Amino acid sequence: MHSFDVIVIGGGHAGCEAAAVAARMGARVALVSFDLDAVGAMSCNPAIGGLGKGHLVREVDAFDGLIGRAADAAAIHYRMLNRSKGSAVQGPRIQADRRLFKAAIHRLLKEQGDLTLVAGEAAELVLAQGRVTGIRLADGTQLSAPATILCTGTFLGGTLFRGEERLVGGRIGEASAQKLAQQMRGANLPMARLKTGTPPRLDGRTIDWGRLEEQASDADAWTMSALGQRTVPQVFCAITRTNPQTHDIIRANLDRSPLFSGAIGAQGPRYCPSIEDKIHRFADRDGHQVFLEPEGLSTHLVYPNGVSTSCRPMSNWP
Ligand SMILES: Cc1cc2nc3c(=O)[nH]c(=O)nc-3n(C[C@H](O)[C@H](O)[C@H](O)COP(=O)(O)OP(=O)(O)OC[C@H]3O[C@@H](n4cnc5c(N)ncnc54)[C@H](O)[C@@H]3O)c2cc1C
Missing domain, CATH: 3.50.50.60 (FAD/NAD(P)-binding domain)
Structure with a gap:
């Protein structure tokens, strides 16, 4: 002990x-x-x-x-x-x-x-x-x-959805806490389930950065912490948009999205809708903003902020 x-x-x-x-x-x-x-x-x-x-x-x-x-x-x-x-x-x-x-x-x-x-x-x-x-x-x-x-x-009895695929896990590649979740359920405590989403990552080497609107890091040296300092080299992010072709592909696959098939019943954050939600709710829009955000100095991964999705992997996203 x-x-x-x-x-x-x-x-x-x-x-x-x-x-x-x-x-x-x-x-x-x-x-x-x-x-x-x-x-x-x-x-x-x-x-x-x-x-x-x-x-x-x-x-x-x-x-x-x-x-x-x-x-x-x-x-x-x-x-x-x-x-x-x-x-x-x-x-x-x-x-x-x-x-x-x-x-x-x-x-x-x-x-x-x-x-x-x-x-x-x-x-x-x-x-x-x-x-x-x-x-x-x-x-x-x-x-x-x-x-x-x-x-x-996100680990307490966590389930991951990717299109029609279901995985047990807390995050991709990591186990979830099933035993503790079972004990908590058994104790009859009030329980609720939340959902969140993430987009597929991009390889920065495949992005034509020169054609995009650049977003530089703020030049005035504010910091997150009152005791913080800026010590790391700064990179720039960029802004692009989805287009009608992207929307057509997503619409054609909506019935296979667990958000729309009813497989995910939990509540999501109010200000963080998935791209399929945005296309469904704002059907008159022909594009939604996407912020391209590098994930680090030693990786080519880029996070496309604005297109989190529960859709299955597709090879033909424009
Ligand atoms: C795909 C995805 C997208 C998300 N998107 C956003 C977003 O856009 N904005 C946002 O604010 N948040 C988002 N989140 C939520 C994000 O998880 C939280 O903001 C933040 O990570 C919560 O921090 P936390 O410390 O509560 O839990 P976590 O970061 O989830 O850490 C929990 C830790 O507890 C450990 N753990 C859990 N159970 C046990 C156990 N029984 N025994 C031992 N170790 C255990 C895990 O291994 C993990 O290290 C997202 C999460 C995921 C998975």
């Missing part, structure tokens, strides 16, 4: 912050995550902040959190959204190199007092007299603590 003051399950943004703040306050903390190499991994677009979310990052930063400093250590593109409007509605947003972001989180976690990283699946909450007294890992190891914090993100 290993004993701690606080156990945090999950090494994503939430779990790293929870573990770090508890350790900074002097607690002995165990941060348990499936794969320690994935601690600090960015799930989807390697971007931090944006409208509504940039404020949150700065609030966490004001409490000495990690996310703002890690964002500055990894930022390859800074953009203040709503710049022409008042400061209350501006949204600081950075595009990160995901490799540098993860490295920064690992470095910052090491600086946070008595914090132990534990690799493994938290399979079960251990209960005594109706209280959680610790957790049991899938290999049988038991950890005890008076407080356990769940930061399981």
